[in-house]
Amino acid sequence: MPREPMISWTIYDHPRDFPHCYVARAFSIDGNEEPTPTDSIIILPSLEAVDALRETFASMGLVRWPRQDDDDSVIMEVWL
Numbered sequence: 001m002p003r004e005p006m007i008s009w010t011i012y013d014h015p016r017d018f019p020h021c022y023v024a025r026a027f028s029i030d031g032n033e034e035p036t037p038t039d040s041i042i043i044l045p046s047l048e049a050v051d052a053l054r055e056t057f058a059s060m061g062l063v064r065w066p067r068q069d070d071d072d073s074v075i076m077e078v079w080l
Helices: 047-059
Strands: 006-013 022-029 036-044 064-066 075-079
Touching: 006 047, 022 047, 036 047, 047 064, 047 075
Parallel strands: none
Antiparallel strands: 006 022, 006 075, 022 036, 064 075
């Protein structure tokens, strides 16, 4: 039976395509491939807005994974 893909959220610190803000992007994970970007993004104007989003993700039961050494330097964290 096919399973629904899992969604992860990656939070970025001023990525190249949004240089004036923080961004959270949703990725679909089906277990067979690399995560696939979705059309869902959240634009965050400040670090305070990022903190509020973190609280929301935590209240939804998502778990924070810190940036890994080999991640792009604009990645702050991933929430699963």
